[in-house]
Amino acid sequence: MGVAVIEASMTKFGQRDAWLRDLLAEAGEECLSDAPIDNDDVEHLYVSNMSSGEFEGQTGVMNWLAHDLGLLPAYSERVDQTSSSGGAGIYEAWQSIASGASEMTLLVGGEKMTHKTTPEATDIIASITHPDEYKHGVTLPSFAGLTARHYLERFDAPRESLAKVAVKNHRNGVDNPNAQFQKEITTETALESPIVADPLRLYDFCPITDGSAAMLFTTEERAAELTDDYAVVSGIGGATDTHVVHERDDPTVMGGVVESSDQAYEMAGLGPDDLDVAELHDMFTILEFLQLEGIGVAEQGEAWELSMDGDTDRDGELPINTSGGLKSKGHPLGASGVAQGVEIYEQLVGEAGPRQVEADVGLACNVGGFGNCVITTIMEAAE
Amino acid sequence: MTFDAHRCENGHVTYPGHTFCPECGEKQTETIDLSERRGEVVTWTHSTATPPGVREPNTLAIVEFDVADTVVRALGQVTTDDVETGDVVEPVYVEELRDPEIGIKEPESQDWDGYRFRPVQ
């Protein structure tokens, strides 16, 4: 059964006073209010969230949201796949419609993080690692530093190419009113910012963020009855890579990205040349290169050239992270994959405002851990 | 505390060990002690934004060991901030790699001792 997205919304990302319950309700309410359906049409509700228990001691958020939004007795479930919880939520929502289990599915992703100090939030995220990694004080940023050094040394890539990813995504974020940062930066600012995990510096990393995002899914047939503006999930794939990051044969290859995008391309009957726009999981600048290579847009060791040449700019050959990406829009863990879907939806239905590019086919790649779990989704504009 | 890589009957070696060999799915049946071996730094970083209970900066390296006709990698802290890719290092035992009492994890849920890498002059 064809699966369509008929509405999408997100809250303002950034440092928010609201706790997770209210962030989820805010995105969910906006999505339902704008949709041409009644709330009790919703049969399944998925809530993407990594760590509400660890961040604020609140568990069971899916049931809270089902009740609060008036969706009872809808089936409800919380989806945790660490940083790719949002993408995993898209996968669950797609499955629910494609299988016929649900005819109308609401997905809401969210995380509340900024009330913790940066070291505390870093520790919660680092707890996803293997105990033999965790005891060494490994953090996700340190994996990025280790990988970036290897990439730059091995492929002789200029350090500046990573800074340009940050500059581009900040420039895109200026036109996203929901982004945490709406501020341009220069290459020099990025290159001179404090070291976080050598050779990476502050501007190579996404911020810590509160926020929520939502998408509404139904069958293609029902979508066509309800609205002219919808997008179709034409391909989706999910995969895992080693939990222990140093066990990968090649530190610069994200196997989960390769495998999940292969699955998504095959289901959609499309390839990398067919993409018009993509949202990639730029939690760290280096990840944009690894994903461009993993999804087949660039050869291994060459994605940095696209960055240097401006091919991934909004007016480039393949615009990447028109939303501002995690880098500028922010990264509320469970919300990020959903927010990627929101951006692709808006691009495909022509609602992206000043960020609008010409797009019939869009891809979102949501990465959990350091590539440990990955979801790739391909969406197309309705015929 | 040991510093053991694990080997299956088909000769695949991993550190740490797994219930089944990730390469072929067979049980891992042998251990290879890495603590007396030297390895080579594949890549490294100075991590400055460290979690509670972790030294700052925390210099980390991925190190590759030649073992039994193959290679195996391990990630760990480095004894010094002065390290380069390609350096030869040796493991040095440390009783507590970070303070178990102030992180998010239950202190009893895992070990906290292990091996740092010291560059060999």
Ligand SMILES: [Zn+2]
């Ligand atoms: Zn094996």
